[in-house]
Amino acid sequence: MSRYKALPAELDPCARQLVERLRQLKDHGELTMRHLAAKTGYSAKSWERYLGGTSLPPREALEALARITGADPVPLIALHEIAADTWGSGRARTAVAEPHPTTGKQEQVTLTGPTTPHTTTPPAKAPAPGRFPHIHIALTAGVVALAVALLAALLLMLRLDEDITPAAVAAPPSTAAASPSPSYTCRISRTDGRWSAGINEGRNDEIVYGATGADVAEAQCLLRRAGISPGGIDGMFGPLTLRAVKTFQQREGLVVDGMLGPRSWKALRG
Template identity: 45%
Template sequence: MSRWKALPADLDPRARHLVVSLRRLKDHSGLSMRQLAAKTGYGTSSWERYLGGRSLPPKKAVEAVAAVAGEDPTRLLALWEVASAVWTGQRTDPAPVTPADAAPGVAPGPPARRRPPRGAVVAGVVAFVLVVASAALLVARVSGGDEGRARPVAGSSAAPAGVEAPASVPSYTCHVERIGGQWFAGMSRTQDVILASGHAGAEVAEAQCLLRRAGLPPGDIDGIYGPRTERAVQRLQQRAGLVVDGIVGPHTWGALRG
């Protein structure tokens, strides 16, 4: 598996999520950077920029790497939509096309002009797409072996007719135990689901419980990946000698469960 360099410190967490997902697919494919370039049609230098968090990959490149890895591109494309909406100003300009990347017989054109920021409506739509895609992934996930279970607080009696009942609020309680040489908190058995700032659910609560067990308090066990949880993850990564990016992936899960 590749030993990746740390991503730029100013890269938005939602853009980080896309890059980390692409890195993971590249690792799982077993391809070198040169082989990935040959199979996707995008140059080696382009993939180094995309996977280094220095340039937003084109949508077609995301579809291409999903096809190479044999993955359904739906979730990756939802991540790409969100990342493209929040990509920081210095990264919204596509990198200039070099002679090596240009199509044969076509002269490189002038640098692309910076795109204006997308409106709130577009951001809302892509966020909704991400939520729907993530929910579908949680329901259908089999290969990861996840068994996340939200524990809802007992609700009150039914509301009177015409009055909307309040939504049930998830509540999480840590039940940490050692099973087969690994630590589990009773809410998920995942080993590889990717978590980052802004995520929520049973997997986040599982990570929070294991961070607390490791002596790295993440704040409340609320299933919300906020700043305190991210800082606790970074301290764990530093202690374990991992890339300190504040994102929980397979290596960080290994440190949490080990």
């Protein structure tokens, strides 16, 4: 399970429950920040803020996480709607631009932080009893009316901010959908006593955890041929592929280091 920093003390209970649920889905799916960025369209830095409780994730990000982990999105959306109404209490919002991990385009992310305490204007001295009572009443009524108008304007600004921010953050998924991750197909064959999946042209380059590309997909196909599931054939050396490599190395009597070097490749290719 990943180690997370303690959530901000000022975080609302509903928002805290939402963030804790997101952390559980990430850990249950054995997903890294890199996987989240590749499969949801939101950058790894954005997910660090979402899971750290410093930024409210957009609804589309919740739906994407639920989709890739097989979770029901309805409870997440319900928590999100409640948290959105209270997220800004005692916290200021700042929009920052951040490059998307695959397209390089700038995406808008809303950060939150403690607001500067408001200063109050000292009340005006009341006139002496018996002197100009009608002026005192008029001034009091004017101050009350001004305070009500300022409060209404502030509430309107907060509502507009909540309506606009999700739309700005929701843009990256459409661009990410235009650039899907490459797909690989296993074409298992045996030539001169060596197994091949027909993906990386028979290379035996060393690959380690976190690597991506055709070499990883070739190894995933050969692990599956050997009867050990690496997860999907997606070309990403993630937790499931790492576990499959270690299981294969232990079964073949090799050094169990989770790295595919010359000896592991030789055993995979038979």
